[in-house]
Amino acid sequence: MNQRLKLLISFGIPLLILFMPASFIPLDNLTLVEQRMIAILFMAALCWILEPIPVFSTSILIIVLELVMISDKSLVIFREDGNTLGELIPYGEIMGTFASPIIMLFLGGFFLAMAATKYRLDVNLARVMLKPFGNKPKFVMLGLMVITALFSMFMSNTATTAMMLSILMPVLALFPTDGKGKIGFALSIPIAANVGGIGTPIGTPPNAIALKYLTGEDYISFGEWMVFGLPYVLVILFISWVVLQWLFPAKVKEVDMDIKGKFLKTWKAYVVYISFILTILLWLTDFLHGMNSYIVALIPVAVFTSFGIITKSDLKNISWDVLWLVSGGIALGLGLEKSGLAAHLIDAIPFGTLPAYIIIISITLLAVVMANFISNTATANLLLPIVAALAMSIPALAEFGGVRHLIVMTALSCSMGMLLPVSTPPNALAFGTGYFKTPDMVRVGLIIMAVGYLFIHLFAYLFNTAI
Amino acid sequence: MEKLFIIVVDDQREVLTTVSSELEALGSLVFVEECESPAEAWELIEEIDANGDYPAVVISDHVMPVKTGVEFLSELSEDSRFADVKKVLLTGLATHSDTINAINQASIHRYVEKPWDKEEFLQIVRTLITEYLLEKGLDYQGYSEITDHATILRFMKDNG
Numbered sequence: 313m314n315q316r317l318k319l320l321i322s323f324g325i326p327l328l329i330l331f332m333p334a335s336f337i338p339l340d341n342l343t344l345v346e347q348r349m350i351a352i353l354f355m356a357a358l359c360w361i362l363e364p365i366p367v368f369s370t371s372i373l374i375i376v377l378e379l380v381m382i383s384d385k386s387l388v389i390f391r392e393d394g395n396t397l398g399e400l401i402p403y404g405e406i407m408g409t410f411a412s413p414i415i416m417l418f419l420g421g422f423f424l425a426m427a428a429t430k431y432r433l434d435v436n437l438a439r440v441m442l443k444p445f446g447n448k449p450k451f452v453m454l455g456l457m458v459i460t461a462l463f464s465m466f467m468s469n470t471a472t473t474a475m476m477l478s479i480l481m482p483v484l485a486l487f488p489t490d491g492k493g494k495i496g497f498a499l500s501i502p503i504a505a506n507v508g509g510i511g512t513p514i515g516t517p518p519n520a521i522a523l524k525y526l527t528g529e530d531y532i533s534f535g536e537w538m539v540f541g542l543p544y545v546l547v548i549l550f551i552s553w554v555v556l557q558w559l560f561p562a563k564v565k566e567v568d569m570d571i572k573g574k575f576l577k578t579w580k581a582y583v584v585y586i587s588f589i590l591t592i593l594l595w596l597t598d599f600l601h602g603m604n605s606y607i608v609a610l611i612p613v614a615v616f617t618s619f620g621i622i623t624k625s626d627l628k629n630i631s632w633d634v635l636w637l638v639s640g641g642i643a644l645g646l647g648l649e650k651s652g653l654a655a656h657l658i659d660a661i662p663f664g665t666l667p668a669y670i671i672i673i674s675i676t677l678l679a680v681v682m683a684n685f686i687s688n689t690a691t692a693n694l695l696l697p698i699v700a701a702l703a704m705s706i707p708a709l710a711e712f713g714g715v716r717h718l719i720v721m722t723a724l725s726c727s728m729g730m731l732l733p734v735s736t737p738p739n740a741l742a743f744g745t746g747y748f749k750t751p752d753m754v755r756v757g758l759i760i761m762a763v764g765y766l767f768i769h770l771f772a773y774l775f776n777t778a779i
Numbered sequence: 780m781e782k783l784f785i786i787v788v789d790d791q792r793e794v795l796t797t798v799s800s801e802l803e804a805l806g807s808l809v810f811v812e813e814c815e816s817p818a819e820a821w822e823l824i825e826e827i828d829a830n831g832d833y834p835a836v837v838i839s840d841h842v843m844p845v846k847t848g849v850e851f852l853s854e855l856s857e858d859s860r861f862a863d864v865k866k867v868l869l870t871g872l873a874t875h876s877d878t879i880n881a882i883n884q885a886s887i888h889r890y891v892e893k894p895w896d897k898e899e900f901l902q903i904v905r906t907l908i909t910e911y912l913l914e915k916g917l918d919y920q921g922y923s924e925i926t927d928h929a930t931i932l933r934f935m936k937d938n939g
Contacts, residue, residue: 429937474935481929629938740920741935744928 318364326355334396339660343398348381348390349651356644360690367687368633371640378406378647401650409643413606414520415635420609421514422630424588425467427616430626431576431584434463434475439571449493449562452569454553456480457500461508461549465515465541466592468631469505473738476501479571481745493562498747499756502738503552506730507764511545513537513605517638518692522723524642525700530716534595534605544724544771552760559756583619587612634689641693645700654701668708672718672769675699676725680765683729688736692726713776721768728764731757780921782832783809783911785904788820788851789840789869794893798838798869801897802904805925809835809908816843817851824861834864835911836904838891841870841877849877852885863914865907867891906930 330351334342337350352374359370381390383403391400409415428434438459445455456476464472480501484494509516513523513534519541526532575581594601594608616622648654663671675695683691699722703715712718729735731754733743739753785805787798795813802811814820817839824834837855841848852866868881871893881887888910889903909926912919913934919926 471936471938474932478929478932478936481932631938741932744923744926744931746928 313362315364318362322355322358322362322364325358326351329354339656342656343396343652344393345382345398345400345651346653346656349647349653352377352381352647353644353653356640357694360694361686363686366633367690368637368640370690371637371643371693374640374647375406375409375643378643379403382647382651399650399652401647405646405650406643409639409646410636412524412639412642414524414642415639417514417523417606417609418517418520418635418638419630420591420611420613421466422468422635423613423616423622424591425471426626426629427584427612427621428467428588429471429475430621431581432573433575433581433584433588434467434472435479435571436573436575438463438476438479439573442569442571447566447568449497449564449567450553450557452567453497453500453556453562456497456569457504457549457553460501460504461511461545464505464508465511465545468634469509469516470737470741472508473502473505473741476505477741477745479569483567483569484745484747487562487564492560493564495748495752496556496560496562498742498745499560499753500553500556502736502742503556503730503756503760504549505738506727506736507545507548507552507760510548510724510727511538511541514609515541516727517634517689518696518723518726521638521641521689521692521696522719524645525696525719526716530714530719532716532720533598534608535598538596540720540771540775544767547767548760548764551763552756555756555759560752580619580621583615584621587615637687637689637693641689641696644693645697648697648701654697658701658705663702663706666706668706668712671702671706671709672712672721675702675718676721676765676768679722679725680728680761683726684731684735684761685729688726688729691729692723695722695726713772717772717776721772724768725765728761728768731761781917782827782830783835783908783922784827784832785809785811785836785838785908786814786820786823786834787811787838788814788817788843788848790815790843791840794840794869801900804901805904805908808922808925817846817848817854820851821854824855824864828860833911833915833917834861836865836867836907838867838869838904841868841873841881847877849873849881849885852881852887856884856886863911865889865911867903867907869893869895902927 330348334347337347356370356374359365360367380387382401383406384400385403386400441459442455445451460472460476480497484497487494513519523532591608591612594603595605598604679691679695696719699718700715703709703718709715709718730739733739733750733753743753785802787795789795799811799813812823814823827834839848839852848868848870852868855861855864855866866885866887867889868887869891873881881890888907891900891903905925906927909919909930912922912926913931919931
C-alpha cells in the first residue's frame with residue numbers, strides 16, 4: 313500500500329468519525345468528548361497498524377490531539393455547547409502521561425542499561441557467564457540464549473540482540489560449510505531476547521504498560537512479576553533450545569567464543585556494579601523498605617548523574633521514542649477512561665453474557681496475531697486499556713483470576729509476536745545477518761509461539777489454583 | 780524517500796567509468812555521479828544539498844589539474860554542511876606529505892590505492908553508506924540491500 317493511501321485511510325476515517333452526526337454512531341447518549349475520543353482511538357489504531365507516520369509520533373499525536381480537543385484548556389470551539397459536551401479532561405493529567413510512573417520505571421531501566429554498556433559490564437558479564445558452557449556447539453548455544461534472555465530482562469531487547477549478534481557474527485563466519493548450524497545460532501539470539509523480555513516489568517514495554525492497569529488490589533510488585541516471569545522465561549527458553557537443536561543441529565565439533573576484555577576496576581565502574589546490584593535488590597525487596605519499583609527506578613538515575621557516570625551527552629542516547637510510544641498508550645487509556653467512553657462501550661456491548669474463557673482466549677489470540685504484524689508496544693497500547701475496562705465489567709472472570717490475570721496474559725501474549733523478521737526489532741537485526749531465510753524463522757517461530765501461548769494459559773491456571 | 784548520492788571525482792574518464800560500473804553492484808538505491816573536476820563536484824554537491832538530498836560518499840582522485848583531491852576534500856570537511864560526508868581518497872600517486880594532509884586536514888574516512896580490489900572497494904562503500912545513514916538518523920532499513928550489517932549491529936548495541 314502506498315504512503316498516500318495509508319495517510320488517507322489513517323486520517324480520513326477518524327476525520328469522518330469526528331464530523332459525522334452523533335446519531336450515526338450506535339451508542340446512546342454519546343457526548344461530543346466521547347465522539348472525539350472515538351476518532352482519536354481510530355486514528356491511533358490505524359496509524360499503529362498502517363504506520364503512515366512513525367509509531368512514536370502517533371503517540372505524540374494522541375497526546376496533542378487530546379489536549380487540543382478534549383482537555384479543559386482545549387481550543388475554545390471545542391469547549392462550547394453545554395448539553396452534550398461531556399466531561400473535559402484536566403490538561404495536566406494528559407501532559408502528565410509523559411512523566412507517568414511507568415515512564416520513570418523505564419527511564420531507570422535505560423540508565424542501568426546505558427551505564428552497563430558504557431562501563432562494559434554487559435560484554436564482560438557475557439564473557440564470564442559463557443565460560444561454564446564449554447565449547448560444544450549445543451551448550452554454547454544454550455549459554456548464549458541464557459545470557460541473552462537474562463540481559464534482555466534489564467536492557468532493551470534490541471540492544472541486547474545487537475550486542476550478542478556482534479559477538480556471534482565473527483564466530484559464525486568461521487563455521488565451515490555448516491549451513492544449518494549457522495541458522496540455528498543466528499535464530500537463537502532474537503528468540504532468547506524476545507522471550508527474555510517477559511521476565512521483568514522493565515524487560516519490554518508491554519509489561520510496563522500492563523503495570524499501569526494493575527492498580528489497587530491487582531497491584532503487582534517487581535518481585536511478584538518475576539515470580540511467574542522468570543520460570544516462564546526459563547521454560548520457554550529451554551523448549552526453544554530443544555526445538556533449535558532438533559531443527560538446526562550444528563555439524564561443527566567445537567565453537568570457541570572469543571570475547572575480549574577485562575572488568576573495569578575504576579571507582580566509577582565499581583559504582584556502576586554496586587548500583588546495578590542494589591537497584592535490583594531494592595526492586596525485589598519492596599515489602600521490606602516500602603519504596604515501590606517506580607521510586608527505586610529513579611535512584612540509579614540520581615546516582616549515575618551525580619557521579620558523572622552518565623553525562624550530558626549520554627542523555628542524548630536515551631530512546632525517547634520508546635518512552636513517548638508508551639506515554640501515548642497511557643494517554644490513550646486515560647482518554648478512554650476519563651471521557652467515559654470505556655464504560656460506555658462496555659455497557660453497550662454485552663460482553664458480560666459471553667463465557668469468560670472465550671473472552672480470555674479471543675483477547676490473547678488477538679494480541680498474538682497483532683503483535684506479529686505491528687509493534688508489540690503498539691499492540692499493548694491499543695489492547696490493554698480496552699482489556700482493563702472490559703475485565704472490570706465481567707464478574708465471571710473472577711474464577712480465572714480476574715482482571716489481573718487477563719491483563720498479564722494479554723501483555724505476555726504481546727511478546728509472542730515473533731514470527732516474522734518484521735515482527736520485532738531483534739528479529740529484524742538477526743534477519744539482517746543473512747544466515748537464514750524468512751521460512752526458517754517462521755518455522756521455529758510458529759512452534760515457539762504455539763508453545764509459549766499454551767504455557768501462558770498453563771501458568772495462569774497454575775497461579776490461579778495456587779492462590 | 781530522500782535520495783542518496785555517491786560522487787566520484789577523477790580527471791581521467793576511464794577511471795570514472797570503471798568506478799561507476801563497479802558501483803552498479805549497489806543497485807538503484809543510490810545514485811552514482813561522475814565529475815571530472817573538484818569544481819564540477821562542488822557544483823553538484825551544492826545542487827544535491829539544495830534539493831534536500833544527501834551526498835553520502837565522495838570518492839576523489841588526488842592528482843588533478845587546478846585543485847588536488849586532498850585540497851578538495853579538505854574544503855569539504857571544513858564546510859559544516861558537508862563535514863559528515865564520507866570521504867574516500869582513491870589514488871596511486873600521493874606523496875607521504877599528501878597522505879598526512881589527507882588524514883589531518885581532509886579527515887578522510889578511507890584511503891584506497893590504485894589499482895584496487897573490486898570487492899574490497901565495494902565493501903568500503905557499503906560500510907560508509909551504512910555509517911552515513913545511521914549518523915544522519917535516516918531510515919537505514921529501506922537500504923537493507925546495500926548496508927553493512929556488522930556496522931548496524933555496532934551502532935544498535937549502543938543506541939538500541
